[in-house]
Amino acid sequence: MKKDILIIFTVVILVAVLLMGTEFQSVDDYYLTHIDDITPQSKTVTLTIDCRDILNNYDKLTPSLKSEKYVPKDGYILNKQKYVLRDGDTAFDVLYRVVRYKKIQFEYQGAEDNPFGSAYVKGINYIYEFSCGESSGWVYKVNGVSPNYGCSKYQLSDGDNLEWVFTCDLNNSYKYSDDKDGDDK
Amino acid sequence: MKAFSSMHPFVLMIYFLSVLITAMFINNPIIQFSALFGGIAFCGMLTTAKQKLSDIAFYIPLLILISITNPLFSHNGETPLFFMNGNAVTLEAIVYGVFIAVMVIGVMLWCKCYSLIMTSDKFLYLFGRVLPKPAIVMSTALRYIPMLKRQSAKVKKAQKAMGFYTSESYFDRLRFSLRVYSVLIGWSMENAVETAKAMNARGFKLKNHTSYSNYKFKTVDFLLLALNIALIIFVFWGVGSGAVAFSYYPQITHIDTSAFSLAVYSAYLILVFIPFFIEIQERIKWNCYRSKISALHTQRMKKEQ
Numbered sequence: 001m002k003k004d005i006l007i008i009f010t011v012v013i014l015v016a017v018l019l020m021g022t023e024f025q026s027v028d029d030y031y032l033t034h035i036d037d038i039t040p041q042s043k044t045v046t047l048t049i050d051c052r053d054i055l056n057n058y059d060k061l062t063p064s065l066k067s068e069k070y071v072p073k074d075g076y077i078l079n080k081q082k083y084v085l086r087d088g089d090t091a092f093d094v095l096y097r098v099v100r101y102k103k104i105q106f107e108y109q110g111a112e113d114n115p116f117g118s119a120y121v122k123g124i125n126y127i128y129e130f131s132c133g134e135s136s137g138w139v140y141k142v143n144g145v146s147p148n149y150g151c152s153k154y155q156l157s158d159g160d161n162l163e164w165v166f167t168c169d170l171n172n173s174y175k176y177s178d179d180k181d182g183d184d185k
Numbered sequence: 186m187k188a189f190s191s192m193h194p195f196v197l198m199i200y201f202l203s204v205l206i207t208a209m210f211i212n213n214p215i216i217q218f219s220a221l222f223g224g225i226a227f228c229g230m231l232t233t234a235k236q237k238l239s240d241i242a243f244y245i246p247l248l249i250l251i252s253i254t255n256p257l258f259s260h261n262g263e264t265p266l267f268f269m270n271g272n273a274v275t276l277e278a279i280v281y282g283v284f285i286a287v288m289v290i291g292v293m294l295w296c297k298c299y300s301l302i303m304t305s306d307k308f309l310y311l312f313g314r315v316l317p318k319p320a321i322v323m324s325t326a327l328r329y330i331p332m333l334k335r336q337s338a339k340v341k342k343a344q345k346a347m348g349f350y351t352s353e354s355y356f357d358r359l360r361f362s363l364r365v366y367s368v369l370i371g372w373s374m375e376n377a378v379e380t381a382k383a384m385n386a387r388g389f390k391l392k393n394h395t396s397y398s399n400y401k402f403k404t405v406d407f408l409l410l411a412l413n414i415a416l417i418i419f420v421f422w423g424v425g426s427g428a429v430a431f432s433y434y435p436q437i438t439h440i441d442t443s444a445f446s447l448a449v450y451s452a453y454l455i456l457v458f459i460p461f462f463i464e465i466q467e468r469i470k471w472n473c474y475r476s477k478i479s480a481l482h483t484q485r486m487k488k489e490q
Contacts, residue, residue: 126435
């Protein structure tokens with residue numbers, strides 16, 4: 001009986017590992033030492049990683065994250081900066097490349113594991129979904145608007161302004177993007 | 186042999202509830218380790234050497250399996266060791282996995298002690314009056330697990346004796362267990378109905394129904410209950426004031442070593458080791474009596490000579 005439980009448990013873990021794939025990288029391999037240089041010909045996008053919303057809801061933040069190390073004073077984990085846009089890059093690809101270059105902690109759920117078929121950003125710089133209230137999490141905006149696509153399905157174009165924003169109230173953040181669409185509310 | 190189980194059922198119930206709830210819900214490594222060690226010590230007192238060996242062979246692999254599950258699914262933490270499919274496997278996640286495993290195994294051991302100590306007569310004594318129906322359902326349901334085990338062994342033996350399914354082929358063995366299973370289902374249905382009817386026939390649900398019980402609330406029980414409640418209130422006070430707060434992500438916090446939190450830890454340690462001490466004290470007493478008996482015996486023998 002006990003032996004059966006152990007065997008079933010082992011098999012489940014092995015299957016889980018195999019299903020998730022087994023691509024291993026060392027820490028040095030993971031972080032990029034170099035990122036594409038901007039040349040006059042290259043297409044570019046600007047990227048901002050912004051958690052200012054936490055500063056307005058600081059009491060809701062998980063106690064272990066209440067430090068300037070995790071939530072910077074001005075609320076910007078990454079200030080607005082230009083990066084090269086490779087052909088076919090999505091909102092996710094640009095972010096993933098930059099956090100690996102800037103050595104910012106990052107966790108995501110791959111597109112193949114996600115029921116919506118798109119990658120999902122769980123946490124950036126130790127700030128995770130649900131870290132600041134139960135409807136908090138990472139969303140992205142392109143030119144100030146939240147697109148209605150998963151982040152690895154939305155292809156960026158030259159000159160776009162990509163923002164990854166931590167919202168403490170998901171419902172309000174969508175209202176906000178509708179306003180920008182031109183609704184007179 | 187089991188001094189702790191001769192305590193009043195109410196005291197035992199309060200004790201197990203307080204230990205299990207704290208072990209499950211207080212997220213602090215010292216509390217979890219204390220619960221585990223308390224459980225090991227108490228379980229060690231209740232089981233035989235053979236059972237202990239089989240327990241060790243079960244719980245240690247389980248500890249390892251649970252520990253490696255967490256870093257597979259949780260990638261938070263400040264010290265990445267390596268990256269798997271683009272997500273970090275961190276030291277914090279591994280440590281957290283070990284502590285989850287310690288917590289789970291501690292709780293399992295305490296549940297085992299609970300099932301050895303709180304027999305169904307004690308359970309019925311406590312809840313038979315207040316909640317007769319749930320109490321009888323609970324105690325029969327719990328009784329079914331060991332009963333089915335025994336019955337399935339019997340059915341298997343009978344089937345083998347009749348010469349069914351003696352070949353070693355995997356398919357045959359599968360059909361054999363299916364047959365045993367279907368027999369067991371039928372048998373347990375019938376048995377459940379019979380048990381219910383028998384309990385009804387004895388007037389279990391009647392208002393004036395009494396049942397024999399030999400439990401008296403002694404001074405020892407009162408002392409144990411008072412100590413238990415005092416300790417648990419102190420521990421909850423410590424939890425409420427945040428003295429034992431602990432978090433693993435993004436960085437493992439340092440264990441608070443202020444006088445107050447040390448006091449909370451020692452209170453919890455005392456709480457989980459109470460049954461162990463009671464058993465030890467009883468054993469020492471028993472050995473004393475035995476040596477006295479043998480001394481008397483040798484004296485008498487000498488006189489007779």
